[in-house]
Each structure stands twice: as C-alpha cells, then as structure tokens.
Amino acid sequence: MESTGFLPFLFLLLSVLLFLLFTRLWVDLPYPSFDKAELLGCSSYSPWCTSKNRFQSKPHLIRNPENTKLQRNHNAQVPHHPLDPLTIQEINKVLTIFLSYPLISSSSFTIHSLVLQEPEKPLVLSWKKGDPLLPRRASVVALVNGKSHVLTVDLDSSQVIRHDLGSPFGYPMMTIEDMNSATWAPLADANFNRTILNRGINLADLACLPISTGWYGKKEENRRLIKVQCYSMEGTANFYMRPIEGLTVLLDMDTREVVEISDKGQHIPIPQAANTDYRYAAQNKPLRMKPLNPISIEQPKGPSFSIENEHMVKWANWEFHLKPDPRAGVIISRAMVRDSETGELRSVMYKGLTSELFVPYMDPTDAWYFKTYMDAGEYGFGLQAMPLDPLNDCPRNAYYMDGVFAAADGKPYVRSNMICVFESYAGDIGWRHSESPITGMEIREVRPKVTLVVRMAASVANYDYIVDWEFQTDGLIRIKVGLSGILMVKGTPYGNMNKVPQEEDLYGTLLSENVIGVIHDHYITFYLDMDIDGSDNSFVKVNLARQDTLPGESPRKSYLKATRHVAKTEKDAQIKLKLYDPSEFHVINSNKKTRVGNPVGYKVVPGGTAASLLDHQDPPQLRGAFTNNQIWVTRYNRSEQWAGGVFVYQSQGEDTLAVWSERNRPIENKDIVLWYTLGFHHIPCQEDFPIMPTVSSSFDLKPVNFFESNPVLRMPPNYEKDLPVCRPAAAA
C-alpha cells in the first residue's frame, strides 16, 4: 500500500515544476508591487495553476493597455458619494488600522469581508451633491483564531470604533483563498491520492470543487468544514461532466486536515470526455445550421446614459447609484425617477440587491444530500462575478465597471469588467395604438421600447447566474435572472434508460452515457428597500375575488372585485402566490395621493416562478426558510439585509428573514423592506448537456398610480433619418 504513495508524490512534483514554469495570476494586479500569488494560496500544490495555462485562450487582461489604464485610475480614485464603495487607498488604510488593532496584531487572522459600512439611512437621505462627504467607515469581518469578529473601522479617526463577536452558529462567507486551498488540500492526504489513483485518474488531471457542507446536526458544529468532490479533466475543459462519483472528502477549512473520506462510487465509471468540451476552439463538428449574419445594437451618437463620479448612473428619467459588492454582486441605491409632469426627481427604491440564493439538489444519498448551496452568503455572489466578455456578455455600446475588493489578507484587488451597463433595444414596442377600419381614423402611433440594463454574471463553480436590472422609461424596473453554465451531474453505471429498473429513482435524467442531471431548485431572494416618495410606506394586498351578483341584479352571475388589505404587521405580509386567489402587491405612500386621490405606489409583479416544497423542518429548508414565502415585508432594520443571515456558512437557520418576520413588527406607514424570491425547478434534459442554454425569469417593480398619467406619452417615435448608416466592418 505504501508504494502507491510515491506516484502521487511524483505528480505533485511535476505539478510544482509546471506551476513554476507557467504560473499566472488569476486576478488583475492592482499595482505592480502587489504579490498576489502568495496571497491566493495558489501555491505549489494546486493543479489549477497548471490547468489555467493549459486552457488559456485569450491574453490575460493585465496585458490589455486599456485595463492597465483603468487600474491606474483605481489607484487615484476617491469617493464622491456616501455610498461609494471603498477605494484601493481606503482599503489599504483600513488594513493598516486593522493590523495595528491589539486583537489582530497578536493573532493569525483571515479577512472574510472588508466593505464600506454605509452611513445611517437618514444621513444618506439628507446628503446632497456638493455636501461634504459623510464619515467613511469600513466593516471588517475577520476570523481570528477560529472565531468571527466584526470590527467597524473609522477612516477619519483611524480607529476601530466598534468590535462585536460574530454569531455562535454560522461562519462568515468563505474567502476565495478558502475555496482555492480546499481544492488542493486533499492532495496532502495519502489515502485520498490512493483513492484517486485506484479510480484510474492521473493526479495531474484532477479537478476538485469546494462544496459548502450546509448544516445537518452536531457534526457541523464548532468547526469550519467543507466537502470536496473531484472530477477528471482528462480530454476536456468541461471536467464537470466527468465526476469521480461517490467520492467526498470532508475537510477542516482552517487546519486543511482531511476529516473523512467517503468513497461509495467505485462501481461507477467516469463518464467519457467525448462531446463535452464547450470551448469554441474545441468544436470540430459541422454547425448544422445556416450561420447568422452579424447583428448588433448600434448607437452612432453614442449611448444616452452617463456615469458620474464612477457610480451615479443617469439615463432618460432615471438616476441611481450603482456599485459592485463582494457578497451581493450588484447594489442599486437611491433609484429615483423623474416625474413626467413636474420634472421632479422622485424616490422609488433606497436599495436593491440580490440578498441570498438557495440551491437545493434533490438527491438524499451520501455524496449529494448536502448540496444545498447559498451562493451569496457562502461563496460571495460578487466574488464569483467574473470579468464580462465584451460583445458577447453585453453588446457593443456597453460601459464596464470594475469591482475593488479585499483579499483574505486585506489587500485590495481589482475585478475588472465585473458589471456592464448598456441600452437595449430588441425591436419591442413601448406602447402603440392603431385605429381600426371600424373607426376609420388614420392613426398609427407606435413607440419603440428602449431600456437600460445593468448586468453581472456570477460563475459559482459550474453555474452561471446572469442578473439584470432593467430600467424602463415608463418607470418599470425589471429584475431578471438568467441561469446558464454547466450542470452539476452525477455519475451512474447506466448507459441507457432501458437498463434502469422501473422502481429505481435516478434523482434526475440520464443525459448521456453514465451521466445523470440531478433535479434541483434555484431560489434568488431580492432585498428591495422601497422608498416611494419617502421612507414611510405601507404594503397593500389588492385581492381579486369572485363576487356573485344577487338574483335579478344582472344578467351576469359573477365578476371580479378588487379589495384592498393594508398589512398591519409583518405576518400580514407573508405571501404565497396563488393562481386561483390572485392579488396585486403594492408598496404605497399613503401620505401622498395623486390628483384624483389614489395613494402613490409601486407594485411587485411576479413572473414565472417556483416555490420550495421541502419539509420546513428539513435542515436545508430551515436555513433557506426565506423561501417559505414568495413575498415578505419587514420593518427596515439596518442589520437585516441578508435573507439567510449574516453568518450563513453552517448556519442553523437562526437568523433568517423567516425569523425576523415572525417578530411581527408593525409595518403600516413605516420604513419597510420588500423581499421577493424568484424560483426555478430544474429537471435537467439532454439539451442541458454539456452546457445549458440560458433559462430566464423575472419580476417587475411597476409604478401604480405613482404618475398622474402615462409617463412616456411624449416620447418621440423612431424616424428613418435618425437611424445610423452602417457598413460591414470588413468593407470599412
């Protein structure tokens, strides 16, 4: 048995050499003196450090002169708005203060979050452009000797002004370094290496993923654990399709010690590599369809939006503050729309963000039951938002915004092109009316629909989430989530459905020989701090119900009647959507009425969605209890922003939206927060192999008696003379 231990060592040595030859940084260097390699734990063991060279197809962004310029700008950047994220200089200053804090200077630590602590809402609301900036503070979440600490660092006084202990239950968001080191830590374990070799996998072909453990009882208490599952990347970039099924390594994230290896899949072959690579360069079969001519959204006079001071977006009748965030991805703040009658800028939403995701897989067996991801609180939805691909992720006229984040040692780095902003026109119609031959009036009035899109795409390992905030000139905000990327699949001995016994539960669909796409759900919960013309708002359920007419009252037996129910407390606003008991859901300002006396408001308009059906007492559902309703409304509370709790990792569901809502605080005519959960059931099908075409769903925030009348009535139509004259680039 001992002799097999030598082979892995050889591979490791090989890896080290390959690494030393080819190692490249995976994030942009904020400035040349910053040594990222060490910091990222991308040290000699990692197979990733070689693989990234193998699969590299494009020049690294650092070499792009335009990006270098952007990075220089980041170094010089100063905040202009109280909500602007910390700059590189500010992060460095916070780090200096943090490092000299007694607790820290004497201990080993990792920083799990280092972001702006936004000033109190009333201060931000009363701040105006030109005012002195509000005091700049940072909130730092650090693990110190295995315990979570939350420190508030004041940049003006250069002091830690507050120091709290974290939750006794969960842990903070993993760092990229946590995830990275988890992927190579098992290689230090001889048993693990033996297991891999026994499966016929070269260690150099190994690709491992860090999988959050969730919480299932005592085993997950008082220790930061992670599960690691591995794949063969031999012959394909799409290692996700080649699981080493049944092999799960339980790892201590802090000591990097292998706690347990479970290997119940020796009888399951590794699926073939053939036909799994998705890179364009790897395609060698015919397209089998007529190729499309180039098509592009063109704006010869340039885009109509502007971005002031890095973060204030102004477009048509909209203004809002936009920033990248390591946990939420995108944060939209102070969204305001100009009144179509008075020209006044009116408040719609104080803050909107992706609060949490919950992605339970539907397989209770040993290697799968724990896969119940919470992608924001565990992995960092923003940390996983990779640079967007210009012309493909966003059209030509897009503006790209970078993220400036702190690494585990607190040093800043730049995630370039993390968010894009662009105007979209799909050929759709904003409003129209033709008169018909019945009236004979020769009227055809049509207005094209142009929108402004803010987009990010988070690649949480295999899955890619595309999140769009789409602003319309008619005052509507559409929040759209697209799911693409790659399935998390399961190996199986079966090569054909005709071999599967009738009674056997595959937990999914056979997608290819030995590959099962496991059924799973996605829930994306949005935090929407609506401030309709001010902070004091109410939540109104406008219920539509059948009303039966009295005998003789009408030739009709029935009609639908709308009844308004104002929610008094949080429990009144725990909403499950019902097709046969429909309602509209308004957030109104009852203190402000339209000319004819309707309270001004916005409504949340659900689109296609799905509800979680898991047992409410099932551990994952306890943690994901924020999906127990599709809509919730809570009293504004600065600390209640993350629907699964601040310390989600291995949490027990003790600090979720569901818990807060049970407090049943009064919410009538108060500062309230609306929560909406967008859901998807996903039963995979063969079209999802080896990569998934995007599936999207959305919901809307829509003005309802907010404007006195149609706010886009006076927009002009398109005229031929305004449209561009275009030539093929090749002929230019």
Next chain:
Amino acid sequence: MESTGFLPFLFLLLSVLLFLLFTRLWVDLPYPSFDKAELLGCSSYSPWCTSKNRFQSKPHLIRNPENTKLQRNHNAQVPHHPLDPLTIQEINKVLTIFLSYPLISSSSFTIHSLVLQEPEKPLVLSWKKGDPLLPRRASVVALVNGKSHVLTVDLDSSQVIRHDLGSPFGYPMMTIEDMNSATWAPLADANFNRTILNRGINLADLACLPISTGWYGKKEENRRLIKVQCYSMEGTANFYMRPIEGLTVLLDMDTREVVEISDKGQHIPIPQAANTDYRYAAQNKPLRMKPLNPISIEQPKGPSFSIENEHMVKWANWEFHLKPDPRAGVIISRAMVRDSETGELRSVMYKGLTSELFVPYMDPTDAWYFKTYMDAGEYGFGLQAMPLDPLNDCPRNAYYMDGVFAAADGKPYVRSNMICVFESYAGDIGWRHSESPITGMEIREVRPKVTLVVRMAASVANYDYIVDWEFQTDGLIRIKVGLSGILMVKGTPYGNMNKVPQEEDLYGTLLSENVIGVIHDHYITFYLDMDIDGSDNSFVKVNLARQDTLPGESPRKSYLKATRHVAKTEKDAQIKLKLYDPSEFHVINSNKKTRVGNPVGYKVVPGGTAASLLDHQDPPQLRGAFTNNQIWVTRYNRSEQWAGGVFVYQSQGEDTLAVWSERNRPIENKDIVLWYTLGFHHIPCQEDFPIMPTVSSSFDLKPVNFFESNPVLRMPPNYEKDLPVCRPAAAA
C-alpha cells in the same frame, strides 16, 4: 319632442357632404377597378368617413409606390405550397363559382369568411416541394337570409362540392362591414339622436363602437344583435376617454334597426378632452426626460432569414410556413428544426395559431355586463391587424407580409404590412460559462442570443394585441402577447376618491376626473398541433412532489421527486397550474428515443399568467369555458380548431374546447393538439391613462430530450471584426 329630430338630420346631411368631399378608402385597393367605398358600407351616414380625414397624418399607403408594386405582385401571385392562402385570382374564382351556386344566385348574402380549406393533414404531410400542388379548395361561410351556410368550393372543378348548414346557436364572425354599419345605424333613429343632443354632444363629434352582445338568454336568440356605445371625439383623437356613459343601443345587425336604447347615465358628465390625445403631433408639454440617442438593430450584411415563395420562412435551423389569416391573425405551419447532430429537418409543430381570445369586463351593471369579448371569433383577430409601422412596430431589418382577404361581397383586398418578420438581438446571452478563480482556468465562453420574431398587432377597437412568435436557435419557440392601446373606460360623477363612499364599488380605478378604468381579464388561447417527429404523440405530466426520506436514510428529511404520468384520455390532460403542486408538461413521441433512451419531446413552459375565476355557469364563462383550464390536450380533429367554436357570435358555449375535451377521447400515442391559455388580470392604474404602456407575458415550447445534446454548442461568438461600422444618418 318632434322638433329636436330635425337637428340630427341637419348633422347627418352635413356628414354626407363632408363624406363626399373627403372620403378615403381605409384598405388598399387590390386593383384599380375595384370600388371599395361602396362595399365597406362607409356610406353617407358614417361619422368615421369624416373623422378619418380629420385625423389623417400620413399619406395613405396606396400612394406609396412600393406598395403599389406589392399589389401588382399580389395580382400575379400563384400558390406554391398546399397551405398557401388563397390568392387574389383564386378568391375571384371562388367568388365566381359561389355566385353561380343556386342558393346564392337567388338570395341576398354576405360572406363572413372565404379562406383556403387546407387539404387533409396526411396529404400535406406527404407533399414535398416539387410535387404537383394539392387540389385547391375554399371554405366559404356566408349568411344567406339570416342563416349560416358553409360551402366548400373546389377550384379545379369549379364546383361547390359540399354545402352544410351552420350552427343553430351562434353566428359567424362579423364582417368589417357589419361593424362599420353598426356605428352609424343608430343615427337613423331619431330617439338616439335626441339622446345624444341631450347629452350636449354634436353629432359630428360622435364616435360609436360596435360591441358584441355575448349571449345571456332568450333575448339573444334567433337574431343577430349588436350593442353600440358612443363617445365624444370633440377635442381629442382619443375619444375612448370620453364615454357617453350609460348609453347603450341594441341593434339588429341584419336589419340595422334599433331594438332598444338604454340610457342610464344622464347624471354622468362626459370626461374632459384635455391631456387625452396621444398622437405625437398633439403633444405640447415638455418631455421631462433626457431624450434618447438613436438606437437600432443593424445587420450590415442583411438579415439571415429568407422567405421562399412568399410563405416559407427559413432561418438558422428553422423552417416554417407562415400565413396571415382573417380570424387567427398569424398561422405558423409545419414548423421544423434541423437536428444539430444529423442535419435532418425534424417536425415540431404541424400548426400553431391564436385560436380565441376572451376578455370579460368585471362590471355587472347595465352598460357593462355584456362586455365579454371573443376577439377572434367575433371580430376577426386578423381582420383587426392593421398595417405595422416600420421602424417602430418592427426594427429596420424587418420583412413585411401582406394579408389577402375577402370582403363581405367576396371581393379580395390587401391588408398591407400585416405581419413582420425580423431578427432580434437585445444584448442577451444564449449560453455562457466562465471558470472561476477557484478552478483558475482562463475560460470565458459566451454566445449572444439572436432570435427570429414573427409579429402582428391587432387593434380590436381600443385594445392593441401584439402577438410574437419567437424562434430561438436552441429549438425554443416563445409565444409572447403584449397588451397596449387604450383602455375601455367608464364615466363616473366622481372627480376624486375622497368623494367616493367607502361602500361603493367602482368596478375599477379612478384614473382621472370622471374616468374609471374598469377591471377586466384577457385570455388568449393558442392552438398548438404539436407533431414531435411525427403525428402520433403522447402528453406526459412530469410531476414534482416532495418525497420524505425514511428515518436513518439520509441527513435530509425531504427532496423532490419527478414522476411521469402519461395522459390516457383527454380528461387526464385538463390542467390547472399549481405553484405548490408543480409539473412539467411534455408532448413526446414515445416511438422515438434518444441514444440513451429518453423519449423525444417538447414541453410547454408557462410564464406569468392568470386564471378565470368567474362562475362556470355564468353565461360568458360558459362561452369562454376554454379558459377553465390553462392546458388541455385533445385528439386531433380537423374541425376543432377554434376554442370557442366555429360560430362564436352569440354562441351559448355549445361548441367549445371544454365540450370537446369532455368526450374524453384516448390521446396516448395519437395525433394530439395542445392548447395553452395565457391570462392577464388587469386592474387599471393611472399610468394606463390615456394610453397603456405595453404589458407582456409569454409561454415557451421548449425541446426536452428532443436533441441528443445542446443544439447551439457549435455556434460562434461575436467578434469585433464582424460588427458593422455605423455613422449617424445626418452625417451620411
């Protein structure tokens, strides 16, 4: 009392004179010798004939030389495909045969439908390009002495080869001439004119609408009735916002006799004209937002689709037959997609169309209870599809298709630009995957999403329905309905909500002084004759339900398990959607399996929708019973295409989809038809005044194990070099 009868006569006289001066044709003349004015009943009385001059803003299409050319083409047109609609020459030939048929030659008649009788499905399926065309036949629905007759005219033998009587219950679709004459017929009634004058309306300012009566009992039997309601167009093109509330004229559509006048709204003022006109030329207030720079979808090498022989659309991996239809609007036939592996063209859908609409208003009072429109079977969804406005209804690269229809006297006319076909690119993502820093692989593969859209917009009086059939390269068909246009509003004495007693039911929302937007629903029912790799298909409900684990089986308490239920008979396939009891709905071909043994199929994927809540025994719901479920599947039957029945007008619900489905025919491994109903509840709000921003919803037909794997894997990304070089037109 008699003296007041003279004034209306004076106005009528004035109208006649104005008409003679300005009268213009509302449809394009197919050829110069064709006198449309007489035929359309747009005779001396009609206020529309004057109004259309008043509001005319654009040169009439007949003057456009390009359109003249198109018309010439129509005259020369010959059919190429068995499903091609009747040409002008064919309609003329049918008319000649029809006129010499004994029944007709001796009677007065109106033609309510004259369309191709499609050959039997097996004949069409076995027909191939290059084969001789199948026998051309027309189906003619005519009212002869008040009775419906259905005649099949054979063009080859020049004979009527079949003659059936219509339904003893309902009547055929109204003709445009029916609707037109209903709007002026009341003016022949002195009482009516007196009533109008008593309301302070000049007869020259009168605009009246023909409103289908529905069926509520004996009163509506054995007589073709219509209700007429009127508006003042003084000071605005948007007369819909100025109802003469409470006034309803019941009219005999055949004799044009006023049966009854009901006037219960004398106390209700006519709402003001101010701020109601929506025409761009009539706007005189500032825009109040930053105007947008021009934006356009550009294809410097032209579109990627082709249209062969007028009706065969070929794009990317899709081919389908497209034709305009007076009742359905758009008919898509023989939709086939090319297999991404074999290159074989595979059948997806034999025929898809908008079968019926149901639009019940939620006000049981005298002037409103009957408003329960069925826009296809009563008004002709295609007849109401007005010419699209290039650059605004469809983007620049669109192709426009004309409709060739028959008027009430059987003569052909051309509805130009009725359908557009274009490629859409909104900046969206077809599929993507980035590798994350965890794996370190430098992969960013993204494919833009480009689609092909087939669009029409039907203006059924005030409402505008935009129907899109959107084809994706990944095999998905999205069917989207947009609602825009103008609300049907109700007059009210109230000017402010603070004057409305608490207990009073307004049946809607106060939108402006004296204007209520009445609550209503929209249901659009689609006929989808799916033929997945052949005609014999099955319908499978794949139900997702919670499965509880056994004690000790797993740390998980629950998961979701998919169970397949094959529908044996029609009743098994009567589906109400349930958020908490979700299913996927597949149409499969159980005779054809993928390599790994899954039956090939397509699924219908609902988006946001609404369900009818009316009492099933309420007369309108009996007629609209096809909305009792969201999904139905029936055995293919050539005569079951119109969900509300063939003779919908004043029907009693005797011939609906609900009735057919109750026959409970076997549907497993048979030729089956899928029906999907898209619903909207509409509680109007002030943003809908004086015109409604488009509200859209959609559903998808999506391949599910139809392809062996992702069909768009091999599509290329966008490259800068392929995109156009554009300049502002002004600088060109």
